[in-house]
Amino acid sequence: MSGANLNFFIVKQIPVLPPFVYVPALQKFILSRVLELTYTSWDLQPFAQDVGYRGNPFIWEEQRRLLMRCELDALYFHLYGLNREEANFILDPADLYGESFPGETFHVFKEKEIAKYGEYLTKRIILEMYDQMAALPTMHVPAPKDESVTYAVPDVSQWATWLNPPPADASMAHSARK
Numbered sequence: 001m002s003g004a005n006l007n008f009f010i011v012k013q014i015p016v017l018p019p020f021v022y023v024p025a026l027q028k029f030i031l032s033r034v035l036e037l038t039y040t041s042w043d044l045q046p047f048a049q050d051v052g053y054r055g056n057p058f059i060w061e062e063q064r065r066l067l068m069r070c071e072l073d074a075l076y077f078h079l080y081g082l083n084r085e086e087a088n089f090i091l092d093p094a095d096l097y098g099e100s101f102p103g104e105t106f107h108v109f110k111e112k113e114i115a116k117y118g119e120y121l122t123k124r125i126i127l128e129m130y131d132q133m134a135a136l137p138t139m140h141v142p143a144p145k146d147e148s149v150t151y152a153v154p155d156v157s158q159w160a161t162w163l164n165p166p167p168a169d170a171s172m173a174h175s176a177r178k
Helices: 024-038 042-050 062-079 084-091 093-097 107-117 121-134
Strands: 138-143 146-154
Touching: 024 042, 024 062, 062 084, 062 121, 062 146, 084 093, 084 121, 107 121
Parallel strands: none
Antiparallel strands: 138 146
């Protein structure tokens, strides 16, 4: 099979934040949420241990998972430098341009949430969290395209999570394996 490679000049164009952007405060914020979202089975114990967690897998609790995903989405809108209107457009372009707008990013998901909750709950929560993060003090992280330049993002070490207990808390893990 010819042409089955990915040249570096293409990789540099992919909108993925490079590792150097992830300063310790971001790592801590992201890792605790990703850990609880992913480590829900003993099969993933090696992953959990690789990231320094020695406890049991986490219980799958829908409301907690929703809030953790929303916290991550709100943060990533900030990390990618998107303003609130741009975040709203990604979540629900019809909200800005009307129902006749030719494409919706999460149409089926939106319709399911409206049927279940009477509103597009995920969008509302993400935008509320986005606004709360925007009000936090900022910290400077290396810019994705040039490490010598920094840009301001919310200082998530100051974030008051909506979760109680906080993400990756051992009290949210399964009991010991039998």
